[in-house]
Amino acid sequence: MYFIMDFVTIQDRLFCNDSELCTQEKIRTIVYDVPQRVSLVAALRIRDVIQQKQREGKACVLGLATGSTPCKVYAILCEMHVRGELSFRNVHTFNLDEYYPMQKTSQQSYYQFMHTHLFSQVDIPQENIHIPDGECRFEDVQEYCQHYDQQIALLGGIDLQLLGIGKTGHIGFNEPGSQADSTTRMIYLDKITKADAASDFYNVHHVPRKAITMGVGSILGAKRILILAFGEGKAGIVRTSIEGPVTSQVPASYLQGHPDCTFFLDTASCASLTRFSCPWTIKG
Numbered sequence: 001m002y003f004i005m006d007f008v009t010i011q012d013r014l015f016c017n018d019s020e021l022c023t024q025e026k027i028r029t030i031v032y033d034v035p036q037r038v039s040l041v042a043a044l045r046i047r048d049v050i051q052q053k054q055r056e057g058k059a060c061v062l063g064l065a066t067g068s069t070p071c072k073v074y075a076i077l078c079e080m081h082v083r084g085e086l087s088f089r090n091v092h093t094f095n096l097d098e099y100y101p102m103q104k105t106s107q108q109s110y111y112q113f114m115h116t117h118l119f120s121q122v123d124i125p126q127e128n129i130h131i132p133d134g135e136c137r138f139e140d141v142q143e144y145c146q147h148y149d150q151q152i153a154l155l156g157g158i159d160l161q162l163l164g165i166g167k168t169g170h171i172g173f174n175e176p177g178s179q180a181d182s183t184t185r186m187i188y189l190d191k192i193t194k195a196d197a198a199s200d201f202y203n204v205h206h207v208p209r210k211a212i213t214m215g216v217g218s219i220l221g222a223k224r225i226l227i228l229a230f231g232e233g234k235a236g237i238v239r240t241s242i243e244g245p246v247t248s249q250v251p252a253s254y255l256q257g258h259p260d261c262t263f264f265l266d267t268a269s270c271a272s273l274t275r276f277s278c279p280w281t282i283k284g
């Protein structure tokens with residue numbers, strides 16, 4: 001147990017793009033000093049939407065991400081549950097992606113990741129958990145993917161989508177070239193994505209070439225989106241996504257068109273934004 005909440009507060013928001021320095025930023029962007037604080041803010045927003053839905057007697061549909069970025073968010077949510085402050089009884093989850101092919105029992109599977117970091121530690125009903133099935137027969141994948149999007153729609157859509165961002169600008173595994181209206185589908189992974197995953201698989205040649213991913217359109221259908229990025233390695237793609245043109249070459253740039261999307265950054269991942277890297281170029 002991390003007990004992150006004991007030493008992190010949310011009093012210290014450093015920057016928000018509500019000033020004249022931020023005219024080039026096309027997505028609401030909030031910066032905190034360290035990833036722990038960003039994670040606490042994200043966890044509190046997730047808690048609030050779950051509890052709001054509980055008060056209304058309704059199900060809460062969460063879109064969830066894997067990777068290193070959301071780990072602390074999940075640790076904090078588990079901590080809230082252990083403290084008796086948060087129940088997941090009304091929560092339905094849809095994960096963004098899974099490698100293909102991938103056995104659920106494999107230590108690299110996102111199925112294992114989610115059960116280790118969240119599901120095994122909270123009271124979510126097993127039948128409410130949805131993770132793209134890396135064991136699906138190849139000939140059934142297309143139908144399976146359509147059914148995945150239908151299940152989301154049947155529950156009324158995603159209330160809150162949590163996202164990370166890959167160095168290619170992918171959200172989920174929607175690699176460059178993905179269309180704005182793409183739905184859940186099989187996709188080939190970009191070379192950079194495979195290189196980033198190589199250490200998990202002990203060798204880049206062991207990284208699966210394909211994955212099943214929720215589409216860009218499936219993601220943009222969420223009512224609210226929180227996208228998190230940490231570390232200087234993400235600074236370049238963060239800037240391109242927030243300040244650059246909307247293009248299929250940077251799938252995260254599609255988030256510029258979403259009515260309720262917020263980027264949460266630490267001080268390292270925000271460093272290339274114009275307001276920090278060269279504020280003197282901004283017209284007053």
Ligand code: PGA
Nearest residue numbers: 067068069070164165166
């Ligand atoms: P990361 O991956 O959280 O491990 O940096 C993010 C992503 O690829 O979407």
